[in-house]
Amino acid sequence: MLMWLTISFRNIIKNGRRSLMTVLAIALGYAAINLFQGYVHSTYEGLTNAAIHGEGLGHITIFKKGYLDQGKLHPERFQFSKDEVERISGIVRKEADVQLVTPRLSVSGILSNGRSSTIFIAEGLVPADDKEIRGDLSRYASFSGSYLDDKERAGVVIGSELAAMLDLKVGSDAVVLSNTYSGMANALDAKISGIYNTGNTATNDKMLLMTFRHSQDLMDFSGAERLVVLLKDGRNGKNLLSVLGRLEKDLADAGFSVEMKTWNELSVFYKQVKNLFDMIFLFIFIIVMVIVVMSVVNTMSMSVMERTREIGTLRALGLKRPGVKALFATEGALLGFLGSAIGFVIFLTVYALITAAHPTYVPPGSSNPVPLRVDLVWPVLGRSVLSLAVLALLAAYVPARRSARMAIVDALGHI
Amino acid sequence: MSILEFKGVTKDYRLGETTVQALRGVDLSVGKGEFIAVLGASGSGKTTLLNLAGAIDDPTSGEVSMNGRNISGLTDNEKAEIRNSAIGYIFQTFNLVPVLTSLENVMLSLQIRGGRTADIRNEASRRLDEVGLADFMLHRPDKLSGGQRQRVAIARALVTRPTLILADEPTANLDHQTAQSIIDLMKELNEKEGVTFLFSTHDQRLINEVKRVVRIDDGKIVQ
Ligand SMILES: Nc1ncnc2c1ncn2[C@@H]1O[C@H](COP(=O)(O)OP(=O)(O)OP(=O)(O)O)[C@@H](O)[C@H]1O
Ligand SMILES: [Mg+2]
Numbered sequence: 001m002l003m004w005l006t007i008s009f010r011n012i013i014k015n016g017r018r019s020l021m022t023v024l025a026i027a028l029g030y031a032a033i034n035l036f037q038g039y040v041h042s043t044y045e046g047l048t049n050a051a052i053h054g055e056g057l058g059h060i061t062i063f064k065k066g067y068l069d070q071g072k073l074h075p076e077r078f079q080f081s082k083d084e085v086e087r088i089s090g091i092v093r094k095e096a097d098v099q100l101v102t103p104r105l106s107v108s109g110i111l112s113n114g115r116s117s118t119i120f121i122a123e124g125l126v127p128a129d130d131k132e133i134r135g136d137l138s139r140y141a142s143f144s145g146s147y148l149d150d151k152e153r154a155g156v157v158i159g160s161e162l163a164a165m166l167d168l169k170v171g172s173d174a175v176v177l178s179n180t181y182s183g184m185a186n187a188l189d190a191k192i193s194g195i196y197n198t199g200n201t202a203t204n205d206k207m208l209l210m211t212f213r214h215s216q217d218l219m220d221f222s223g224a225e226r227l228v229v230l231l232k233d234g235r236n237g238k239n240l241l242s243v244l245g246r247l248e249k250d251l252a253d254a255g256f257s258v259e260m261k262t263w264n265e266l267s268v269f270y271k272q273v274k275n276l277f278d279m280i281f282l283f284i285f286i287i288v289m290v291i292v293v294m295s296v297v298n299t300m301s302m303s304v305m306e307r308t309r310e311i312g313t314l315r316a317l318g319l320k321r322p323g324v325k326a327l328f329a330t331e332g333a334l335l336g337f338l339g340s341a342i343g344f345v346i347f348l349t350v351y352a353l354i355t356a357a358h359p360t361y362v363p364p365g366s367s368n369p370v371p372l373r374v375d376l377v378w379p380v381l382g383r384s385v386l387s388l389a390v391l392a393l394l395a396a397y398v399p400a401r402r403s404a405r406m407a408i409v410d411a412l413g414h415i
Numbered sequence: 416m417s418i419l420e421f422k423g424v425t426k427d428y429r430l431g432e433t434t435v436q437a438l439r440g441v442d443l444s445v446g447k448g449e450f451i452a453v454l455g456a457s458g459s460g461k462t463t464l465l466n467l468a469g470a471i472d473d474p475t476s477g478e479v480s481m482n483g484r485n486i487s488g489l490t491d492n493e494k495a496e497i498r499n500s501a502i503g504y505i506f507q508t509f510n511l512v513p514v515l516t517s518l519e520n521v522m523l524s525l526q527i528r529g530g531r532t533a534d535i536r537n538e539a540s541r542r543l544d545e546v547g548l549a550d551f552m553l554h555r556p557d558k559l560s561g562g563q564r565q566r567v568a569i570a571r572a573l574v575t576r577p578t579l580i581l582a583d584e585p586t587a588n589l590d591h592q593t594a595q596s597i598i599d600l601m602k603e604l605n606e607k608e609g610v611t612f613l614f615s616t617h618d619q620r621l622i623n624e625v626k627r628v629v630r631i632d633d634g635k636i637v638q
Contacts, residue, residue: 318496
C-alpha cells in the first residue's frame with residue numbers, strides 16, 4: 001500500500017501545475033465551507049444566548065395542555081391557577097439540573113400617556129427571577145432608568161421606540177389598559193422606570209415589561225399563563241431533552257396535564273435564521289462539491305490517459321483490476337487531503353484576520369451592529385477534511401474504473 | 416515436460432468490416448530451461464504470439480496452456496495471479512514506472528504479490544546487482560540509458576522467479592552493441608540459473624548463437 005501512496009504522491013508532484021489547480025480548487029472549497037460553518041456556529045451561539053437569555057425564553061416553558069392550539073382564542077381556559085403554579089413549581093425545583101422556575105403572564109393592551117395611546121404587548125415577570133435569566137438589563141448601553149423592582153409594583157420598562165411614540169421619559173406617569181380574562185376592561189396606573197432598545201425593530205415599538213404582580217392586577221387573576229424553567233449553566237445541549245423527559249414524567253405522575261416546549265421550538269427568529277443558514281450552507285456545499293468533483297475528474301482523467309501504458313504494464317505484472325482502481329483512488333484521496341490541508345491554512349489566515357480586525361455588521365431585523373465572528377469548530381474542520389478526501393476519492397474512481405476495464409493489450413499498445 | 420503449450424491457436428483482430436488473422440493455427444511447445452527466439456518480419460504475429468503466451472490476451476480458438484493448465488478459460492483475477500507468479504515480462508519500450516527508482520521498479524512485481532517490504536527490497540537489490548546495476552538503484556528511469564533501463568526491466572521480470580520470461584523485441588529500441596549485451600545477459604541467466612526465455616526479434620544478427628529459433632510468417636510457424 002505504501003508503494004501506491006509513493007506512486008500517487010510522486011505523480012502529483014510531477015504534474016505540479018495541474019495538481020496545483022485541483023488542490024487549490026479543493027482548498028478554496030474547504031476554506032469556504034469552514035469559514036461559513038465557523039460564522040454560522042458563532043451566530044448560533046449568539047442566537048441561542050439571545051433566545052434563552054435575551055428573549056428570556058429560558059430553556060423550557062411549561063404550558064397548560066391545549067394552550068398552544070387554542071390559548072389565543074380562549075386564554076381564560078388555559079391558565080394555571082395559583083395552586084397549580086405552586087405545586088408544579090415545587091415538582092420542577094426538585095430536578096437537580098434546574099436553576100429556577102418562574103411564572104409569567106402575557107398581557108396586551110393599550111398604553112396611554114394621557115393624551116395619546118398605542119398598543120403594547122407585555123410580559124409580567126418576577127423581577128428577581130428575570131434578572132437571573134436575562135442578566136441585568138439595566139447594564140446594557142441602550143438602557144436608561146432602572147429595571148423592574150417588586151418594591152415599585154407599578155413600574156414598567158418599555159421599548160425605546162414605544163417611549164418615543166408616546167413621548168415618555170424615565171419617571172413619566174402612564175396608564176395601561178387591558179381586558180381581564182372575564183372580559184372586563186381594566187386600567188391601572190404605571191410609572192416608566194426604564195427604557196431600552198429591544199434590539200429588534202419588530203418589538204422595539206411595542207414591548208413593555210411589568211412586574212408579575214402588576215400584570216396579575218391588570219388581568220384580575222391570581223395564577224399564571226406559563227412557567228419558565230432555567231437550567232443550570234452548561235446544562236443545555238444534550239441534557240436538555242433528558243431533563244424534559246424527566247419533567248414530563250414527574251408532572252404526568254402528579255396528575256398534571258401540561259405541554260412543554262424548549263427554547264429553540266419557541267424562538268421563531270432562531271428557527272428562521274437556522275433554516276436560512278441551512279439553505280445557504282447546502283447551496284455553498286453543492287457548489288463546492290461540483291467544483292471539486294469536476295476538477296478531480298478532469299485531473300484524474302488526464303492522469304489516467306497519460307499513464308495508460310503504465311496501467312497496462314502493472315496489469316501485465318499481475319496487478320488486478322481493483323488494484324488499478326485503488327492506485328488512482330489513492331491519488332484522488334491524496335489530492336483531497338492536500339487540498340484540505342492548504343484549505344485549512346487559508347481558513348486559519350482568514351480566521352486570524354477576522355479575529356484581529358473584528359469587523360461589525362448590522363444583520364437584518366436587528367437595530368444594533370454586531371461583531372462578525374468566526375468560530376474554530378474542530379469537529380467540523382476535521383470532518384470536512386474527511387468528506388473532501390472521500391469526495392475526491394469517489395471522483396477519481398470514475399476514470400480509474402474506466403482504465404481498469406481496458407484490455408491489457410490495448411493499454412500496452414497505447415502511445 | 417513443457418511449461419508452455421500452444422495447440423491450434425488462432426487469433427483474429429476485427430478492424431471495422433475486415434478481420435485480420437494475426438495467428439492462423441500455431442502449435443508450439445516450450446520446455447523448461449529453453450532459450451527460444453521468435454523471428455519474423457513486421458506484422459508476422461510475434462507480439463500476438465507472446466501476448467497469448469503471457470495471458471494478457473485470449474486466443475480466438477485453440478488452446479494455450481501453462482504448466483498443463485488451459486489459461487484462456489480463467490477469470491481475470493486468476494490470469495492476473497498467473498502473470499504475477501509464473502510469467503516475467505520484458506517490453507520493447509522498457510515500460511518502467513517513471514516516478515519510481517530502479518529499485519522500486521524491481522520491487523513492484525513482488526509488492527503486487529505482497530510480503531515484507533524489507534525482504535522485497537533485499538531480493539530486488541540482489542537482482543539489480545545481478546544485472547550489473549548495483550550503482551544505479553536510486554536512479555529514476557529518465558536518468559538511465561536505454562540499455563540500463565532494459566536491465567532494470569530484466570531484473571523486474573526475474574525477481575518473482577517466474578517459470579517463463581517473455582520478451583517482445585527487447586532490443587528493438589537499442590543500438591546493436593547494447594542489444595547484443597542484453598541478449599548475452601539473458602543467455603547468461605538462462606545458462607546459469609536455468610531461466611526459461613521466449614523472446615522475439617526481427618534482427619537476424621542477434622540470434623546467431625541461439626539454439627532454438629522459431630520462425631513465424633504471416634501468422635504461421637514456418638520452422
Ligand atoms: N489490436 C489490433 N487490432 C487490429 N489488428 C492488429 C492488432 N494487433 C495486431 N494486429 C495485426 O495483426 C497482425 C500481427 O501483428 P503483431 O503485432 O502480432 O505483429 P508483429 O510481428 O509483432 O509485428 P511488429 O514486428 O511490427 O511488432 C498484423 O497484421 C497487425 O496489423
Ligand atoms: Mg510486435
